[in-house]
Amino acid sequence: MRIDDVRHAADRIAGRVVRTPVLRLPELDARLGATLHLKAELHQLTGAFKIRGALNKLLSLAPEARSRGVVAASSGNHGQAVALLAQMLTVPAVLVLPQDAPAMKLEAVARRGARIVTYDPVRDDRDAITARIAAEAGLAVLPSSDDPVVAAGHGTVALELLAETGRLDRLVVPVGGGGLAAGCATVAKALYPGIEVVGVEPADGDDTARSLRAGHRVHVPAPTTLADGLRHQSPGRFTFEVNRKLVDRIETVSDDEIAAAMGALWTHGRLMAEPTGAVALAGVLARRPDARGLRVGVVVSGGNVDSEVFRRIVAPHVGEQEAWAVPGALR
Structure with missing residues (x-):
């Protein structure tokens, strides 16, 4: 980079x-x-x-990939950013969030129409869950940080x-x-x-x-x-x-x-x-x-x-x- x-x-x-x-x-x-x-x-x-990186990644996707939708794992703030951008750009979105995320962050994601999948941060591998959803639904993964x-x-x-x-x-x-x-x-x-x-x-x-x-x-x-x-x-x-x-x-x-x-x-x-x-x-x-x-x-x-x-x-x-x-x- x-x-x-x-x-x-x-x-x-x-x-x-x-x-x-x-x-x-x-x-x-x-x-x-x-x-x-x-x-x-x-x-x-x-x-x-978080919206800065999420938007840069979303706009860099090919139009056909963007239209199929995205999935993202988040502790809350990245999820809120992706949910807002999906709403703004009419992109389907699935958010993988920890079940103990602050209520206001969960509510903000749900309010914008994204589908929420929760996981146990102690027992579950959120990246594995995200990869499975992406493969099953043909969605692009929108990382929160580990991506150039x-x-x-x-x-x-x-x-x-x-x-x-x-x-x-x-x-x-x-x-x-x-x-x-x-x-x-x-x-x-x-x-x-x-x-x-x-x-x-x-x-x-x-x-x-x-x-x-x-x-x-x-x-x-x-x-x-x-x-x-x-x-x-x-x-x-x-x-x-x-x-x-x-x-x-x-x-x-x-x-x-x-x-x-x-x-x-x-x-x-x-x-x-x-x-x-x-x-x-x-x-x-x-x-x-x-x-x-x-x-x-x-x-x-x-x-x-x-x-x-x-x-x-x-x-x-x-x-x-x-x-x-x-x-x-x-x-």
């Missing part, structure tokens, strides 16, 4: 996705002694960056960010399947070879960190982290090869550190990030002296979280009064 692939993706999806804002939070900067540029993908269509076309679409996040900020000292991204990190690292290293690219994973879900230490892809037990979008058990084949060449290091964060980052985004910017969306900032906050004096890009990857769930998570970090200010929280 090259930066030109990401530029082609940007042209292909232009006008169909949101060019999300890059936000500055001066109080947070002062707290860190750094200059943060937050790429707010929680303001993207369907509330997360999907990863190129995700890389448009960094392309937009760096077009607005110019040179940064560091780019911090969450790592799940690795497509966002691979796409963003491809762009960042091509434009600014000296930039440091840091991936952040939950400590309970550190498959990429372990794989990089081992020098090959490893499998971890089913994670239970708050960051439901990062409960991967092994990095993707394609994305792992890109990330081990271009990502400088992987940091891991606890659920409490993720919750603290959600609280910081709410307190300083009234940004209601989902746990997965706050993971990159959690990595910065957990090692705050390491960012002092630097210009840092941080991808806030999504905001699909129920308001009452959000309130319960952030309350210990912002105080009850601030937590009750969350729109829609039960009182």
Whole structure:
């Protein structure tokens, strides 16, 4: 994958996705002694960056393949993106979702008319289920990350960010399947070879960190982290090869550190990030002296979280009064 692939993706999806804002939070900067540029993908269509890669892949399919329909496995956000695109482009869609996915994500997929097949994330192999459905129904598989076309679409996040900020000292991204990190690292290293690219994973879900230490892809037990979008058990084949060449290091964060980052985004910017969306900032906050004096890009990857769930998570970090200010929280 090259930066030109990401530029082609940007042209292909232009006008169909949101060019999300890059936000500055001066109080947070002062707290860190750094200059943060937050790429707010929680303001993207369907509330997360996933629509970028899904749309790039869907539009790259031959018309006859697209008309037959697609099947996709997802923890929720990719599923929402595929369901919306299928509705917009009149494409039949089947979504393979974990039975413990957040209710709001399941409801969003169902509302857009996609057929849902659920699986047990502990016992079932979702990729095998997806492959079986694709073979039986003649559907194209729409991967969430482990695909060069999907990863190129995700890389448009960094392309937009760096077009607005110019040179940064560091780019911090969450790592799940690795497509966002691979796409963003491809762009960042091509434009600014000296930039440091840091991936952040939950400590309970550190498959990429372990794989990089081992020098090959490893499998971890089913994670239970708050960051439901990062409960991967092994990095993707394609994305792992890109990330081990271009990502400088992987940091891991606890659920409490993720919750603290959600609280910081709410307190300083009234940004209601989902746990997965706050993971990159959690990595910065957990090692705050390491960012002092630097210009840092941080991808806030999504905001699909129920308001009452959000309130319960952030309350210990912002105080009850601030937590009750969350729109829609039960009182």
